[in-house]
Amino acid sequence: MVKKVLAVFIFVFVWVHSAVAVTVEYDLTITNKVVRLAGEEVVAMAVNNSIPAPTLFFKKGDWAKITVTNKLTVETSVHWHGILLPNHQDGVPYVNHMPIKPNESHVFEFQLKQSGTHWYHSHTGLQEQRGVYGGIVIEQANPVQVDKVEVVVLSDWTNVNPQEVLRTLKSGNDFYSTQKGTNQNLFAAVKNKGLNFFLQQSLQRMPGMDISDVAYDVFLANGKNEIVVPAQPGDKVKLQFINAAAASYFSLRYAGGPMQIVASDGMAVKPVSVDHFLMAVAETYDVIVTVPRTGLFELRASAQDGTGFSSIWLGRGKRRISAPAMAAPNFYKMMMPEKKMAPHRGHMSMGHRSSSQTPQTPYKKLQAINSTQLPAQHSVREIELNLTGDMERYIWSINNQILSADNAIKIKRGEIIRFILKNKTMMHHPMHLHGHFFRVLNGQGKYSPLKHTVDVPPMGQRVIEFYANEQHDWFFHCHILYHAKSGMARIISYDDEIRPDLLENRHKLYLDKKFFNASSSFLSQMNDGLLVLRDSKNFLRAQWQVGWQKVDDPEYDVEVTYERYVNRFFSGFAGMNWVDKKNDGIFGVRYLLPFNFNSEWRVDTSGELRLKLVKNIQLTNRLNTFSEFEYDTGSKEEWLVGLDFSVARYFNVLTQYHSDFGLGAGVKVNF
Ligand SMILES: [Cu+2]
Known part of the structure; x- marks a missing residue:
């Protein structure tokens, strides 16, 4: 009898349990895909042939069973961003599980304990920038009543390979700022009455302000520069925004009136009405807007650096009503201390x-529903x-x-x-x-x-x-x-205890990648250049200078150094210096002085001391002055001044005067 009751009990339990907790299965296959998003064919990465990846829909309480298959030639991974789940399901390689190798699959299984707008993306290398991101929507038990719901995945896109983007950023050449016209410079500081601040900033050895590192080719909403969300006049539309951009914040503004924020990062908040707001990378916001009348009303997601936007057009009809443009950021006004709150x-x-x-972000106005x-x-x-x-x-x-x-x-x-x-x-x-x-x-x-x-x-x-x-x-x-x-x-x-396979391979997470950069100036009176191989602490440099004008025989100066980086202000170095027929061991320190003067203090094995000062001043967005002064106890002082104009990522034109070789002009190549 007891056995029978128990059997019935177990049967009922299993039946009820399986009826309540549904398993929702998804198969996601990551492949390379050729796309044309900004005028050029580029090999991107797609999930189920789609950028963004398909949105995954669940209900609270469902079990997710997601099979991720890697059809790339490199490792991959998927992180479920914002989902509370068991540690080994979180998707960060070497932290939660091992990466998914090419032609392998990994099954993720977890129960959805929350609701709201979330997302997923690759957590390997720079794959997210190439297209491996998509939305996750977990239906709420009592959602706010609206006429229409739309998931909007925002992202940024560059035709340049992300590895090359990172290498360019590591080169110290401000090319992306130049391309965007956001290089802080003396001319703009004067024009914006920010000269005093510009000088203060440099006196305190502060670097220039930067909104976004990378210059993007296009900004996307659900994989397109603009989308239309059909809706009737008077409709309330809930937009579930996901900022899946690799490096871009977006300002959101709607042409049809205020926006009501009802959730942030998948968590419901007390509804708050805003005219515009700033959405950080990786956040999600649920926003309710109303279509005021016939026409297409723009909800514009403007990249914070002012270089572009994507548009979500809501409504019906032909007439388009654009959202007011967001003012391009003005660094001089933004950072001026007197404007400080x-x-x-x-x-x-x-x-x-x-x-x-x-x-601004809307944080100050956000309130949770419950304590x-x-x-x-x-x-x-x-x-x-x-x-x-x-x-x-x-x-x-x-x-x-x-x-x-x-x-x-x-x-x-x-x-x-x-x-x-x-x-x-x-x-x-x-x-x-x-x-x-x-x-x-x-x-x-x-x-x-x-x-x-x-x-x-x-x-x-x-x-x-x-x-x-x-x-x-x-x-x-x-x-x-x-x-x-x-x-x-x-x-x-x-x-606590970490799985042995993760512990064994954890060092791969800490790999400090090496980058190589090079540049050389080819001038009428001289040639100089620099090769750098570096990681985050160690810089191996080879630099040379050869001059032939105003001298009997060409004079050369070659220096190979190893530099150990301490911080922005200080580093130590040692190496060799060959000047004409003389060679010396050298060692010294580099120190950043007020007004961002780079100083180098060194001694050589002949006992000579040398001080070198280097200073660049950005005059306009593309025009830069540079100067160097060297005082050496063993030889006469040497100096140079010049002007260079940035033409393209790999190319500058310049003119410079050198104390030994005189005046010349030419080009500079940056790799
Ligand atoms: Cu950061």
Whole structure:
């Protein structure tokens, strides 16, 4: 009898359980695909032949069973961004599981415990920039009643291979800023009455401000520069925005009236009406808009750097009503101290220097529906994390260290972890935590919103906190792809047992990739050049100079050095120097002086001392002056001044006067 009852009970349990928890299966195949998104055929990466990847739909409580098949010639991975799931399903190679090798499949299985707008993307190399990203929508139990729902995946696209983009960024040649016309320069500073600030900035050895590192060819909404969402006059439309761009923030603005934000990062918030707002990389927002009357009304997603936008046209009919353009950012006005907002005190400090014309994230207005307060009985561990970087050498880090084997952030289950994120750089950083939602302490007290990605503005601060209720290791990183790949990442570790295959291969995650750059000037009186092989700490340089004008025999100077990088301001070096028929061992230090003068102090094996000063001043977006002065106890001083004009990524024209070889002109080639 007992057995019979038990059998019936088990039967009913299994039946009820299977009726409630449906398994939703998806097969995703990643392949190369030739696309033409910006006037040129490019080999991209697609999921099920689509960019963006297909949107995956689930209901809360469903089990997802997703088979990812790799048909590329390289490894891949898929991270389920914003989904709370068991550690080994999170998709970061060497952190949560091993990468998916070519011609292999990996099955992900997890239950969906939340609802809302989320997304997925490759977490390998720079594949996300090439097309491996798509939406995930988990239906809410009681969604807001609207007439239409549309998922909008925003992204940025460049025809240039992302590896080459990163190599260009590492070259220290500001070419992308030049291409976009956003190089900070003396002429623009004077024109914008920002000369005083420009000089102050350089006196304090600050680098120029930069909104976005890369110059993109096109901005996309669901894979196109513009899309139409058919709707009737009076319709309420819910747009589920996902910022899947590799490096672009977007300002959103609607031609048909205000937008109502109802969710952020998949979490419902108290509806808040905004005229426009800034959406950081990797965030999601659900926004409700109304189609006011007949016509097509534009919701414009403008790239924050002002170089382009994608359009979502809502409504019906032929007449198009454009959204007002967002003002292109004005660095001089944005960063001027007198425009600085009064900083808030303590943990609520947002510290964002800004002017009203600069689009802002809507964080201050976001309120969770229910209290998100964490139980008071848990201990709080406060961790200060400085977001640091070197724009010139393109090294991005946390507390001045790139991601490495010895800087995991160790936490304990049961603690409240509070991160104080201080941005010490002139760029925005969208910081993303895997496996947890954190409270953004935005001044809303117990209704502080829950998010997985938070923008930390230039020189600004954010405080976030979360309850450590997980296990194993999780990734935490800047979601600007090129920043993450340059070191701005950490492992958040519960300091427990890690799967042996992950431990064994973990070093591959910390690989500090090497980059090679070269440049040479071919002038009528001389030739000089530089070869650099580097990672984030070590710089091997070979430089040469040969002059033939105003001298009897050609004179040459060749130097090979190894430089150990300490930080933006300081490095040490040693090497060899060949000047005509004399050669010497050399060693010394390089130090960045006020007004961004590069100084080099060195001694050689003959006992001579040499001081070298180098200074560049950007005059206009493309025109730059450069100067060098050398004082040597063993020989007479040497100096040069010149002007160069940036024509293209690989090409400058220039003229320079050298103290020994006189005046000349020519071209400079940059690789
Ligand atoms: Cu960043």
